Each structure stands twice: as C-alpha cells, then as structure tokens.
Amino acid sequence: MVIKSFKESHPIVLFSYFLSIIVISIIQRNYYLIVLITISAIIVDYFYNKRDFLKDMKYFLVLVLLVTITNPIFVMEGKDIIYQNSFITVTRQALIYGLVFGMLLASMLLWFKVMKRCISDSHIVYLFGSILPTLGLVISMSFNIINKLKNQYQKIKEANYHMPCKNKFVYYRNVIVILVTYAFESSLDMMNSMISRGYGKTKRTNFHLYSFKKDDLLKLLIIIILSLLCLWGYFGYYQSFYYYPMIQVYQFKLIDIVFFIAYVALAAFPLWLGGKKNV
Structure with a gap:
C-alpha cells in the first residue's frame, strides 16, 4: 500500500491530528506529560522548521522564562515560601507551576507553527467551505x-x-x-x-484534488485510537493533578507506561511519515 507523507495527507487527517494534539496537550497538568509534550513539540518543530529553529528556541526560552518569573507575582499560593515582603510572596510551588505552564504555552505555539506549515489555505477552504x-x-x-x-x-x-x-x-x-x-x-x-465574482449570491462549489484513500483512513484510525488512549489517561488518572498548596508527588504505575507511550506516539506521528513516500 502506498502511504503518503504526513503533509500530503487528506485535509481531514491533518485537521484531526492537530486538533487532537493541541486539545490533549493543553488540558494536561501532570508535569511528566508536559515535559514529554514539550520535548516532542521541539523535535517536530526542528523537523519541519529547521531554518527558523534557533529563532523559535529563542522565543521559546524567553516565553518560558517570562511566565516562570511573572506567575509568582499573580499567584501567591503555596507552602514553601522563598521570598516574602509586605507586597509579594514568592513560593516554590508558584515558580514550578509557572515553569510548567510556560513550557506548555510555548509548546502550543510550536504546534501551531507546525500546523501552519502543514495546513494551507486550500485545506481550510476545503474543510469549511461547504x-x-x-x-x-x-x-x-x-x-x-x-x-x-x-x-x-x-x-x-x-x-x-x-x-x-x-x-x-x-x-x-x-x-x-x-x-x-x-x-x-x-x-x-x-x-x-x-x-x-458574485460571492455569496448563490451556492458555490470549490475545486479540489483531495481524495480520501485507504492510507488516510489508516492514519485517521491511528490518530483516533491514540487520542482515545490519551483522553482515557487524562480523565482516569491525571485530571486531578495539583500544584497548590503542595506539589503532588506522582507515583508511577504500570498503566502509566501505556499512556506515556500513547502520548509520545501521537506527538511523534508526523515524524513517522515525515519523509516517507512508499511502504
């Protein structure tokens, strides 16, 4: 079976993938998963944006540092006080949560940049035009x-x-x-x-060369299965993760291996098919 590269996939496959990875990433609170998501986003960004990778990392580090520093100014919760005066209280929990949230926010920007490289104007018109x-x-x-x-x-x-x-x-x-x-x-x-040209006066059709083939169906099924596994892990095990007043010390369980592999596999999905043309 001929399997197209990721960027050549059907627009429904591309849109489903980025919708899944962005939604599943942005709802996470477990710092282990956020680190995995961040590393994956950096690797995928390097694969698709090699020319601007160093510039992306510069903005990435600046954003993470900015969120880490400013979070204790707005959130003064936590038991481990690092610095305190009559105006501000800086806690270890606020700093760590700022670091984690900054990494998550920066990784989201990388995912959106990769999405911009893969999804074009014609894809958007095809998906929402009708x-x-x-x-x-x-x-x-x-x-x-x-x-x-x-x-x-x-x-x-x-x-x-x-x-x-x-x-x-x-x-x-x-x-x-x-x-x-x-x-x-x-x-x-x-x-x-x-x-x-008479736009909006009558119902219009859009010309496109996209056809949903067997390899697109296979990709879509893989994305759905991995996404369901990730959602199962979130709602079943990671939803109630907390940072205040104390950071939760997460104890690894055997089932976590399944969820972590699912997260990494979903995040690295564009790399599997990045340069492949045939299988």
Missing part, C-alpha cells in the same frame, strides 16, 4: 494576511535601509500606519473582487 463558508474564508484570509503583512514589513525595512531614523518611536509609528493602510487596501481590493 459547511461554514464564511468561517472558512475568514480563517483562510487571516492566515494569508499574516504572511502578506510580514512580506510587506520586509519591503518597508529594505526601502528604509539607507534612511536611518534617529527617533525609533516615529519610525515604528510610520511602519504601523503603512501596514494598517496596506491591510485595508488589500481587504478592499479582495472584497471588490469577490463582489464582482
């Missing part, structure tokens, strides 16, 4: 406008490369004005183009 055409169009336009603004910003920087500005505030203010104006003009041009 069910929710307006939503599909808005999501597709949102993805597209981000890339357009990024490219336009690079053009502005290149145009002003030989025109240094002493006042950075004025420079960035002008850049923002230019980008906002460009966004409005692009949106207006697109709206006029859609109106002239």
Whole structure:
C-alpha cells in the first residue's frame, strides 16, 4: 500500500491530528506529560522548521522564562515560601507551576507553527467551505494576511535601509500606519473582487484534488485510537493533578507506561511519515 507523507495527507487527517494534539496537550497538568509534550513539540518543530529553529528556541526560552518569573507575582499560593515582603510572596510551588505552564504555552505555539506549515489555505477552504463558508474564508484570509503583512514589513525595512531614523518611536509609528493602510487596501481590493465574482449570491462549489484513500483512513484510525488512549489517561488518572498548596508527588504505575507511550506516539506521528513516500 502506498502511504503518503504526513503533509500530503487528506485535509481531514491533518485537521484531526492537530486538533487532537493541541486539545490533549493543553488540558494536561501532570508535569511528566508536559515535559514529554514539550520535548516532542521541539523535535517536530526542528523537523519541519529547521531554518527558523534557533529563532523559535529563542522565543521559546524567553516565553518560558517570562511566565516562570511573572506567575509568582499573580499567584501567591503555596507552602514553601522563598521570598516574602509586605507586597509579594514568592513560593516554590508558584515558580514550578509557572515553569510548567510556560513550557506548555510555548509548546502550543510550536504546534501551531507546525500546523501552519502543514495546513494551507486550500485545506481550510476545503474543510469549511461547504459547511461554514464564511468561517472558512475568514480563517483562510487571516492566515494569508499574516504572511502578506510580514512580506510587506520586509519591503518597508529594505526601502528604509539607507534612511536611518534617529527617533525609533516615529519610525515604528510610520511602519504601523503603512501596514494598517496596506491591510485595508488589500481587504478592499479582495472584497471588490469577490463582489464582482458574485460571492455569496448563490451556492458555490470549490475545486479540489483531495481524495480520501485507504492510507488516510489508516492514519485517521491511528490518530483516533491514540487520542482515545490519551483522553482515557487524562480523565482516569491525571485530571486531578495539583500544584497548590503542595506539589503532588506522582507515583508511577504500570498503566502509566501505556499512556506515556500513547502520548509520545501521537506527538511523534508526523515524524513517522515525515519523509516517507512508499511502504
């Protein structure tokens, strides 16, 4: 049987995978699982974004450090006090929870970036075009406008490369004005183009070359089975995990091996099929 690479999978398979991994990851509280999810997200991001990997890690570390430092400012719970004055109480539990939550938040950003590499505008239109055409169009336009603004910003920087500005505030203010104006003009041009083509007046069909094949069914079944195992582990064993007032010391059980393998297998699923064309 011919098995396509992960990026060449049917849009339903891609959407199901990223929906599963993001939802299952974001609900976790067990620090062992969050560490596994974070490591998996870093590896997958390296596989799909090698050129920007070091930049991603820079933002990853900054975000984790920022959340770790700021969490004790807003959450002053916990028994192990590290520092205390009349305004703030810093506890070990708050610092550790900030570190864990920062890792989870940063890993979510990596998953979204990988999703952006795998799911294109045509996938979004195909998935939501017939069910929710307006939503599909808005999501597709949102993805597209981000890339357009990024490219336009690079053009502005290149145009002003030989025109240094002493006042950075004025420079960035002008850049923002230019980008906002460009966004409005692009949106207006697109709206006029859609109106002239009769968008919204009659029911429309979308041309696509996607076909749901046997290998897509196999991938979807694997994703569903692994996701159900992960959800079973969460609702059955990890849902009540706590950090305050004391961090729960988790005792490993034999069943945990099954759930941990399921989490790692689901997170590493894009790597299995990353470069494979045939089996």
